[in-house]
């Protein structure tokens with residue numbers, strides 16, 4: 234591996250995701266192995282503007298592979314969206330002698346990386362978001378943990394819904410995407426799953442599924458709603474009005490973002506962190522690390538963000554076949 238790169242920075246930005254710490258660890262340790270100095274930048278792009286830094290050697294990332302959240306903190310920075318902010322951030326890179334930046338986060342983070350690269354700073358993005366909505370990669374760090382957390386919560390809800398013969402409406406995160414809701418909905422055997430990618434018709438997609446389920450002998454119903462599809466509170470009200478049930482609504486919210494990362498998230502984060510440093514050490518810039526059929530590779534950020542990601546049609550069809558029963 235050719236290595237002209239002497240010092241790099243790593244930051245986390247946007248919503249945190251379980252496994253970000255494992256990625257930071259992999260970046261710091263791979264850098265150490267290659268003789269590259271690694272600087273942790275706290276509080277995302279805002280921290281790069283402010284020069285909020287901490288040196289990361291191998292031992293400073295010990296015992297974080299199993300921890301949720303991010304040891305570097307995270308933030309969303311309005312200032313970094315301005316040219317003045319980007320210039321200040323590029324100035325910090327120059328001052329500190331950073332040859333490249335590894336930015337861990339979602340598409341907002343990658344847009345920031347694109348902007349910074351225009352000032353001559355080498356950047357590589359690692360996808361970290363529970364939403365799994367980054368177009369160029371099959372997988373984003375944190376998705377598996379968030380899905381398992383949501384499944385565990387819904388399994389608990391199901392126990393009490395079963396005892397009381399009730400209808401439960403659960404809202405899961407995912408921003409504008411339905412990947413998390415679809416995956417979770419299929420895992421819990423939901424009566425119905427609503428995702429933003431498919432416009433829903435209450436009668437067909439909720440009422441009729443509950444009816445069919447009741448006709449099949451069920452007396453408790455689980456409706457999973459992606460936050461981008463509808464408000465669970467509104468869906469609950471409509472169920473009460475149209476079907477005369479007395480549903481209970483649960484918004485899982487930020488609970489889905491915390492907790493120990495699963496083995497899958499630790500492994501993906503470690504593989505992606507390793508690859509990010511390898512790519513920077515090769516002298517590449519403006520890249521995103523992607524999982525493509527479990528192969529880790531890098532793609533151009535501009536091309537990657539321009540691609541269109543759609544729901545897995547087969548997964549959706551299976552969910553449809555299994556729901557309303």
Ligand code: F6P
Nearest residue numbers: 248339362363364406407408490
């Ligand atoms: O992108 C991750 C995510 O958790 C989304 O699922 C959600 O819509 C959003 O972040 C919530 O953001 P915040 O932490 O600012 O409330």
